[in-house]
Amino acid sequence: MTRHIKIFDTTLRDGEQSPGCSMNTSEKVEIAKQLEALNVDIIEAGFAISSKGDFESIQEISYAVKQPIVCSLCRAVKKDIEAAADAIRAARNKRIHTFIATSPIHMKHKLKMIPDKVLETAVESVKYAKSFVEDVEFSCEDAGRSEPTFLVRVLTAVIKAGATTINIPDTVGYQTPDEFGILIAYLKDHVEGIDAVDISVHCHDDLGLATANALSGVLYGANQIECTINGIGERAGNTSLEEVVMALKVREDQYQCHTTINTKEIMAASRLVTSVTGSEVQANKAIVGANAFAHEAGIHQDGVLKQRETYEIMDATMVGLSKNKLVLGKHSGRHAFSGQLNTLGYHLSGDDLNKAFERFKSVADQKKEVLDDDLHAIVSDEIYTAPEIYKLISFSVHSQSTGQPNATLVLENDGETMTHTSEGVGAVNAIYATIDAMIGEPVNLVDYIVHSVTGGTDALGKVTVRIRDGERLFKGNGSALDVLMASAKAYLEAVNKMLYFRSRPSSVKPYL
Ligand SMILES: [Zn+2]
Numbered sequence: 001m002t003r004h005i006k007i008f009d010t011t012l013r014d015g016e017q018s019p020g021c022s023m024n025t026s027e028k029v030e031i032a033k034q035l036e037a038l039n040v041d042i043i044e045a046g047f048a049i050s051s052k053g054d055f056e057s058i059q060e061i062s063y064a065v066k067q068p069i070v071c072s073l074c075r076a077v078k079k080d081i082e083a084a085a086d087a088i089r090a091a092r093n094k095r096i097h098t099f100i101a102t103s104p105i106h107m108k109h110k111l112k113m114i115p116d117k118v119l120e121t122a123v124e125s126v127k128y129a130k131s132f133v134e135d136v137e138f139s140c141e142d143a144g145r146s147e148p149t150f151l152v153r154v155l156t157a158v159i160k161a162g163a164t165t166i167n168i169p170d171t172v173g174y175q176t177p178d179e180f181g182i183l184i185a186y187l188k189d190h191v192e193g194i195d196a197v198d199i200s201v202h203c204h205d206d207l208g209l210a211t212a213n214a215l216s217g218v219l220y221g222a223n224q225i226e227c228t229i230n231g232i233g234e235r236a237g238n239t240s241l242e243e244v245v246m247a248l249k250v251r252e253d254q255y256q257c258h259t260t261i262n263t264k265e266i267m268a269a270s271r272l273v274t275s276v277t278g279s280e281v282q283a284n285k286a287i288v289g290a291n292a293f294a295h296e297a298g299i300h301q302d303g304v305l306k307q308r309e310t311y312e313i314m315d316a317t318m319v320g321l322s323k324n325k326l327v328l329g330k331h332s333g334r335h336a337f338s339g340q341l342n343t344l345g346y347h348l349s350g351d352d353l354n355k356a357f358e359r360f361k362s363v364a365d366q367k368k369e370v371l372d373d374d375l376h377a378i379v380s381d382e383i384y385t386a387p388e389i390y391k392l393i394s395f396s397v398h399s400q401s402t403g404q405p406n407a408t409l410v411l412e413n414d415g416e417t418m419t420h421t422s423e424g425v426g427a428v429n430a431i432y433a434t435i436d437a438m439i440g441e442p443v444n445l446v447d448y449i450v451h452s453v454t455g456g457t458d459a460l461g462k463v464t465v466r467i468r469d470g471e472r473l474f475k476g477n478g479s480a481l482d483v484l485m486a487s488a489k490a491y492l493e494a495v496n497k498m499l500y501f502r503s504r505p506s507s508v509k510p511y512l
Contacts, residue, residue: 003257005248006041006224007241008200011273012057013044013073014238015228020466020475021277022497028057029064031229034272034345036065038265040241042095044226047073048087049080055087062091069135071095076125085132096129097167099139102146102154119154123161130162137165137200144170148186155191165198165224166191170213173206173236181216188221200224203239205231210239215247218257229273230281230288242266242287242319250314267320268345275376278464278475287319328375330364344372346379363460366481377462377479389496390439393417395488399427407431409488411438428487435491443495444468450483463490467498474498 012028015021023031028045035043045061046054062070070091074080076098088094100111100122107113113121122138129136138158140151155166168187170180184201188194201217201224203210214225231240245261252258270288274281283290293316328340334357341348341356348356359378364370391412399405407430408421420438424430428448436442447466452459461483466475474497478489 002252002255003223005218005222005257005259006198006200007245007259007261008042008044008071008224008226009035009038009040009228009241010044010202010226010238011035011228011232011241012061013046014202014226014234015230015232015273016046017234018232018237018277018279021232021279022474023057023276025053025057025060027276029060030346031269031272031276032061032065033347034265034269035229036068037262037345038241038269039260039262040068041224041260042069042071044071044073044097046087048083049074049077055083058084058087059090062088062094066092069093069095071097071137073097073099074129076100076121078125078128081125081129081132085129088133093135094133095135095137095165096133097137097139098125098129099141099167099169100125101141102150103142103144104147105145106142115150119157122154123157126158126161126163134164136163137167138163139167139169139200139202141169142171143168144172144175144180144183148183148190151187152190155187156193159191159193159197163197165200166194167200167202167224167226168217168222169202169226170204171202173204173210175203175209175213176207177209177212177216180213181220184217184220184222198224200226201239202226204234205236205238208236210237211243211247214239214244215255218248218255229269230279230285232273232277232279240286242270246287246314246319249318263318264320265345268343271376272345275379275477278466278477280464293321328360328364328370330361332364332370340372340375341379344375344379346375348379363481367460374460377460377477387496387500388492389413389499390435390492392488392492395431395434395485397427397430397484399430405430407434409434409438411435411492413438427484431484431488432491435488435495439495439499443491443498445491448487450486461486463487465490465494467491467494469498469502 016023032043045058048055048058058072070088072084072087074084081098084096100118101107107115107118126136126138140146140154143151199222201214201222203213225244227239227241227244229241231237245259248255248257248259281288337357337360338353356379393410393412395409397407404423405427406421406423410419418438420434422430422433422437424433444467446468449464451462460479460481462479463486464477474494476490476494478486480486
């Protein structure tokens with residue numbers, strides 16, 4: 001029997017800290033349900049003290065999932081720990097994850113604490129967390145740059161205080177695989193009581209080594225990996241769940257370890273996270289990139305057709321890719337529609353399902369075949385929207401080869417209908433200039449991407465925009481058969497999110 005490696009997913013906490021990846025409560029709950037379908041061991045649902053939204057999301061997830069442990073992050077501070085305990089109260093299985101920095105540079109400049117004080121605070125926090133729950137994880141933030149002898153002191157003390165998992169984060173992504181593995185081995189040899197607790201690794205991808213470092217940690221004795229779907233996370237991101245899980249599965253011979261992840265749910269999870277965050281996966285990304293299982297070269301195609309294993313180490317169906325892409329048409333009923341959504345990882349009901357089904361019918365009326373990718377676009381467009389502070393009622397665009405294009409939009413705001421016309425250098429620019437004039441400020445557009453969701457001239461066009469408001473990025477998606485309509489919807493969604501977030505209290509975000 002090989003060793004069981006626990007998968008601790010932090011898409012909803014560390015992943016959400018990626019620029020432009022903010023998610024609202026319903027989006028997070030949807031992702032949490034998909035993580036449950038993946039069968040992850042632990043879901044880090046958020047950082048309870050950081051904002052009201054984070055707190056509510058953790059609470060909702062605690063109600064929504066049954067099997068995985070629901071975890072909240074908290075600093076080694078009493079009120080943080082209380083907020084975490086409060087947020088996870090309803091969860092069937094719960095964990096508090098508390099952390100404090102242990103590297104000289106963090107202790108001196110960030111915490112302004114001497115090492116002995118850090119150790120004392122760590123122990124107090126673990127004891128306090130333990131008064132609320134049995135399952136307590138402790139992290140030494142920036143462990144990768146901490147003195148190993150100091151880590152031994154801190155970890156020995158927190159285990160004695162009741163920590164059941166100790167996490168070793170390479171917070172800044174500085175470690176190399178050998179170095180990190182040897183650190184884990186050193187701790188395993190020197191920390192008293194370590195054999196009775198879980199050893200976790202949390203790696204960042206600044207040097208492209210997150211997956212390699214996490215696997216090296218496992219080789220040297222770690223039995224929990226912290227990771228995210230699509231590898232999203234602070235800066236260059238985290239260890240990607242799909243990579244470590246598939247590496248352990250395909251090379252079980254090498255690692256002598258296994259996870260209990262249902263790998264057939266990987267693609268659905270990846271697409272759901274892409275759709276919610278608007279952050280596309282690069283085409284050549286391992287496991288979940290669009291090209292990961294595509295064979296361009298003729299000699300490869302020929303080989304794969306004759307015998308798949310000639311050029312493939314995994315079967316695409318292992319990660320939930322189906323070869324049969326055609327799904328639904330205009331005669332498909334609600335049941336077939338909802339069933340197909342389930343297989344794609346969306347579990348909609350009530351109003352959400354009705355809205356999505358209505359939209360599906362109108363797309364199916366205009367298009368012969370509705371493919372999986374169309375369904376992803378429909379769901380992300382219909383369900384994951386910010387409150388519609390400004391609502392698009394109608395628009396018309398006048399554009400010709402001579403003269404300036406102009407756009408006239410009718411929007412609704414607070415029950416009032418408003419109409420305005422502006423000129424622009426192009427049709428899309430004219431629409432955006434009109435919206436800027438109507439909301440009363442110029443919006444800082446940083447990205448405008450048009451994707452044809454499926455092939456053909458009758459394809460559903462999807463537009464993704466990102467706008468910047470100070471430090472924050474907001475993304476909007478819009479899909480429609482008319483790309484100008486999709487452009488207007490995408491821009492308004494981003495603007496609505498921006499206005500909505502401005503009205504919420506600012507949040508504290510840790511660097512873990
Ligand atoms: Zn992190």
